[in-house]
Amino acid sequence: MWRYLINRFLLMIPTLLGVAIIIFLLLRVIPGDVVEAKFMSGEGSGVSNEVLAAERARLGLDKPVWEQFAIWIWGVARFDFGISMWTGGPISEEIALRFALSLQVALMATIVATLLALPLGVIAALKQDTWVDYAVRVFSIAGLAMPSFWLGILMILGFLIFFKWVPPMVYTPFWIDPWQNMVQLVWPALAVGYRYSAVATRMTRSSMLEVLREDYIRTARAKGLWLKLILVRHALKNAMLPVVTVIGLEFAFLLGGLVVTEQVFNLNGLGLLFVQAITRRDYTLTQALVLLVAAAFIFVNFAMDVMYAWLDPRIRFR
Amino acid sequence: MSTATDIASVDTVTAADRGRRWSAVVADFCRRRPLGAIGAGVVVLMIVVALTAPGIAPYDPLNIDFAAMLAPPDAAHWLGTDAYGRDVLSRIIYGSQTALIVGFGAAFIGATAGAVLGVGSAYFGGRTDLVVQRFMDIFISFPLIILALAMVAILGNTLPNLIIAITVPMIPRCSLVIRSSALSIREMPYVDAARAAGYGHARIILRHMLPNVMAPYLIMLTSFLGQAILLEASLSFLGLGVQEPTAAWGLMLRGAAVEFAETAPWMALFPGLAISLAVFAFNLFGDSLRDALDPKLRTG
Amino acid sequence: MNARRMTWFAGILSATASLLLLTAADALADEKPRSGGELIFPVPSEPPSYDAHREQTFGVIHPVAPHYNGLLRFDPTDPTGTKPVADLAESWTVSDDGLTYIFKLRKGVKFHDGAEMTSADVKASYDKIVFPPAGVVSDRKGQYTVVKAIEAPDANTVVFRLKWPAVSFLASLASPWNWIYRAEILAKDPHWYETHINGTGPFTFVEHVKGSHWVGKKNPNYWDKGKPYLDGYRALFIKSSAAQVAAVRGERAHIQFRGFTPADRDALKAALGDKITVAESPWDCLLMVAPNHQKKPFGDKRVRRALTLALDRYAGSKALSRIAIVKEVAGVQVPGTPYATPPAELEKLAGYGKDINAARAEAKKLLKEAGAEGLTFTLSNRGVPMPYEPVAVWLIDQWRQIGVTVKQEVVEAAAYYGVLKKGEFDIAMDFQCGYTVEPDLDLYKFTSRSKNPSNFGFYEDKVLDDLYEKQSRAKTVDERKKYVREFEKRLLDEEAHYMMTLQWHRIIPHSSKVHGWQVTPSHYLNNMLDTVWLSDGPSH
Amino acid sequence: MSVAENLPEAPPQAAGDVILEVRDLTKHFHLGGGLFGGPPAVVKAVDGVSFSIRRGETLGLVGESGCGKTTTGRCILLLEQPTGGQVIFEGKDLTKLSPAEIRVVRRKIQVIFQDPYSSLNPRMTIGQMLDEPMAVHGIVPERRARQDRVRELLTVVGLLPSMASRYPHELSGGQRQRVGIARALATEPSLIICDEPVSALDVSIQAQIVNLLENLQEQFHLTYLFVAHDLSVVRHISDRVAVMYLGKVAEITDRTALYAEPLHPYTQALLSAVPIPDPEIESHRQRMVLGGEVPSALNPPSGCVFHPRCPIAIEDCKRIVPEVREVRPGHRVACIRV
């Protein structure tokens, strides 16, 4: 097993390197650069080409692409992501608070999704093709079908119109004021969590259906075990394996993928930062963000493998 | 030889059986999967609406009428008008064209490219597989929004480019799923038989493996259909999708629809419902299709 | 003060008096300002760096301006935002030839770090803007090419020497971007101010949490005794406009200084009634249509004229002002400002007439003459929804009515100027926005391409260049007005190099508790917050 | 006139020449390992197997699951690349052929698989499946003629020509296996590897297929390598039999000798374990029940791989790897105690 895990761990490196190369090149292919985005934004007077050239030189954008890449990747290897081309501040500082927020929302949404998905999925599987199953499926598919920004807009409008209330505008870290923090983040977490619960519910249901058809469940029934015991002890643990994967991957997607929801709920998270970074052609920040999100994704994948190994003795004892 | 009698007596499948197979399959699907049948019905309805849009839409979807700006639903405009006085119903009807083109275009390209890559990767195995999978890993871990933004920024905002942008993240997801079923199909004796018969790689992949991943392919296709429509709506909402004055659902939800959500809720409500209904129908159908096609989940 | 200069000011003042503005000046005089409270306002953008000398976005001005003073500022009570008044300068004189400006500075002004502000600081700050050292970017260098030298003969005197007389020079010095920094710090590190705050302004810096908020608190040692009235302020960085509106509506914020949409205004007013006061003004921002003269058939002025004739600007104003932040029908100057063309005269320009049917008939005729019937082209638009998108939708519809088919191509904002610069378009939406309405600043854009890289019509017009020069060096207001008018007629009517759509319209629905703040045509102005006060103290 | 007359028959050759010779065949599978994984584990699925088949005869290859009999068949079919040894078919070493030459050889060696459900492509009709090899190899280039051939082939294996338009799922297991046989015949092979061709079939169908295989062998002078675990069936169909255990040949001889007088203790145990469908006989039969399980091929025992379960093993068996030696004429055994 250890060899397998180490192998998987090491395979993360070429993947991340690939991500790094692609985002680096992609950014240079996109028309426009940070200097243009900043000085040609149209709100000021025309800036001379000399000024633009000087600024490009200051940011190192006049160097050959391979050299820029080498400098950047060498920094990354030392966990130095450089400074933002837009603000001039260290990347780590730019990201820190947003990352905390996104991480928290992702975690909360995952909790919401899990709490919804597991019971619903199990019930739907047990009552397959009955009205309970249909109701669960309609509920979960409705979650998938509703654009989350749409749901968000409805929620915010609902609060406004019916309760004359708006969620706090500014992110307060949990450790500073848990109540303020929760009051702000619980809504996006619910909106997103509901949507993602759909994916997990469907996976739980089908995985459960599959497991319930397994021979060992028949064995357990033949032993005269209680239904609850069969479910909890025999079925759930097996059925959980694919569900855990799905939840893990969704969690990874949530980290950087909540652009629209963040916009609707006005969360200054990674997703919004992403859009800002790329529309400003803030190369260094975009690169760092992509790498961060990709690393999180790949790492969660790896963590899922570890979890699998831990949950499934067939792998654990290999 | 005595085999002749033996054959005659076992010829159990009659011509009549085969003739009514299709209608029987459809009837059976409807009976056993009522939800899926409802979904399929809505999808068919949507296709019909999209095809006959010029005939059934009460107004020209591009026709601006400042006199009728922000008109609430009434006899003249069943679903009201938008900020430019355009008929919301007509725009929803025409919007179904955009949704279906994007949905089917992206889903078909994404699922097919994914299927070919997945099957090829599984068939060749070894180093090829390792390299292809690394590439899939790279693309799957790439944040979707960045891909979409980059594609749109590089290629521009046209419908085909939008389809490409939506397709790119679908390919690795589909290829992963298809690859895993192709891996088991590669171990099937009939693939061995094809190899033993001395067929070329292309023939084995195209004729012997691809048709047999149809079940996961169709499942991916239907789920991508819904996802593509939703993605298009999200991208449009972010201003990265198709552009005004094209009639598209996501576009209708953005800008004025949000600003006037309180005073003119019909502007956001109906396109939002259209998106939800379409995605809902595709997912419902896809889900039931999966239940029906996945032998592991089959009842009875 | 020199007599000739005095004439100048009289002219401006008289023009100001004749203004027709939507909002009367706030009841500054009616009530006695009350001290205390924290002003909370959302900012739709975040400061890239803290150094306004090198930045272009209001995202710097709104949260950071309260920490600084300029040499001059625009009168915070003037609704046109065109009247330079003293800030750190106490008084000034201008030489007869108009080439020497001598400023006397206030005494006893201290930086937040306690250092005394002297003429060296003003000189160092302006040197940084006008003569930036290597490695320092100054966007506005070009605006000050007229400056020959800046001198600080003694601690309280600063002298600007010009290369030629420029009527707009005082307005340039009142720029809200030209904050006065400390010379000693700049000498050590010209980039220090990009990441630090140390000004003389009414508020001191407390914190900036990236992606979240900016906090300033009252500067107890502020030189303008009694001010500021607020205990502090808090700028919340909120990108989503819906969330900004929600913040004001939920009374989590008092005001947003950039502007809301008409829909937002109506919703806020409906929901909050008296608790909301709406301040409106024409906005010194304008969407223009730039036909690419290098592309056929836009080199033909008949086609360009036809396209501008097709626009029913008055009907458009009525309709679009309900859904977008555009309203006033204008020429090259914001209506109501000193050099604006009166409406009656404006109507004589092509596309500004009241009879739209006649105009369209003429447009069709012109197209026919030019052999461009059934013209089809692509309108390149910037990927910023408000107000680019509604204006484009309107334009496309207007052109459709003279038989022209237009497809919109939206280019992502950052890539847009690449498209414009390279001239890779048929017709493009162009944009101009200024901190004050001033012909020198506003008209430069339309001079020949060879002089001015931001001319995206790609034309050469010596007559226009000449008129620009003439108005800039005009000796009286009326003379200048005359040249501006001629410039306008040639640009928009005779040659139709560019087509103006509608002037932006700034709508600031704010909490009725906010007093002492005057809306102006620029969202870069009046953000020092020294005059702002809250009527019932801390509320949040 | 027999329907089969149009089928070209094998060239008249003196029966008895060696058509296939397997020399010291080995096939090792590498488990785990990978890009950075360190030394991978090696499974010696086939470990030095040698035998030969004469034209027209049937060699039975028996053994329990995991003994390497199927892998041996797959190596001969070149579905697996052998790790070592030679596979000499009609005088050519298959392991050294170019891809083009392999294509030609594949016509001559065909395969019938165990599972009639998974060995037919579910998306192709029976006709397409039989048509394809003939088209690819250009055996019958003309389309119409190929359709005739398809009908002939179906008749030969005892199916109705009309079944050409059917899909596999419309047929029963026995019928599918007939299709599998017809597909193998389509390329006019001289050697057919039968990989457990009847073990997945119902008892009542097995006999039909066994008979069919025997009839076809006579009709077309086919040579079979008959891989199976059912000793009764192997005994019925084979001329000679090889017994494999853990990747090695334990005993190889002609059928009569093997069943009448098995020499290797493993063969003896295997035969003794097979129940005979007669309670009378069963109640008197002396049985030799082997203890333990078949060891893992990942970690095979030292010396003679059978020694941990062998009733007659001695100390030497733990050390000495027994050679396959000819104990009697034509009877080769790998056991030092014989």
Next chain:
Amino acid sequence: MTDVAADTLLDVRDLRTEFATSHGVVRAVDGVSWDVRAGETVALVGESGCGKSVSALSIMGLVARPAGRVVGGEIWFKGRDLLKLSEDEMRDIRGREIAMVFQEPMTSLNPVLTVGRQITEACEIHLGYTPTQAHARAVEVLGFVGIPDGARRLKQYPHQFSGGMRQRLMIAIALSCRPDLILADEPTTALDVTIQAQILDLMKDLSRQFGTANLIITHNLGVVARYADRVNVMYAGKIVERGTAREIYANPRHPYTLGLLRSVPRLDEPKRARLDPIQGQPPDLTRLPPGCAFAPRCAFAIDRCRAEVPPLTSVGGAHQSACWVADSLPGVAAKPVAEQVPA
């Protein structure tokens, strides 16, 4: 073995189990009656799809719902009709009084639970054992089934056992609550010959040791011959012949049984030129012919066979056959009906 012939443990009467499929209703078990007496081994023989496994699942109340359901008959076990019991009462019988061993040892054990957990849970539930007692019992039963070092092996997972070992585990689970009857559904089909022999011997021994009755479900006539006391031959959901093993093998009175016996090659016979197969294909249960289901494949069929379903009638003592021409059938060794010689 004591004579307990009169002591009927399980009495299945006219059992009917149906499945609803997309092609129609399948009568998987169609009016089947048989019994098992205490301590004896009864075999249910037939080919795939003949209803033998469904019979066992019907007894356990484990027919997969909602597609399948028992639609008629009675299952008497120790004086109670199992079909009338509630689910809770049935649960007390399963595992405790009737245990079951399944065909696939590789998939019938839960891969993520330790072997110990899987053996002890039934004892804890049915016998009220404490974990310690249950553990002791588990070690004990592992010993019975020939797995030494039980205490250590209980901590292991199924994948750490080989196929034969897993089937021993299944038997250990079945034995753990000392049931009266074990239903073994193809217990050795998935195993190699040498292992098959081990397992069957083990089951036989255990049955003798504990007096447990066995029902063996199999298609392998050799296995039946070796281990069963009485045999029921099933075809298309019905029992077509029953009797003691010796009677059935020595003197089969149904053409199907006869065909089965003739078609398999035997190690104890000289090689025949050709085998004597049963012609045709197994029946499609959704479209059975009106008369005897075997008639289309039967070499002895007469017109009556195609019209009327033959009842199961005695052909001598307890030996019963459902065939209209049972009396006129030839013996096993008789010359095959249709000699197969290639054309």
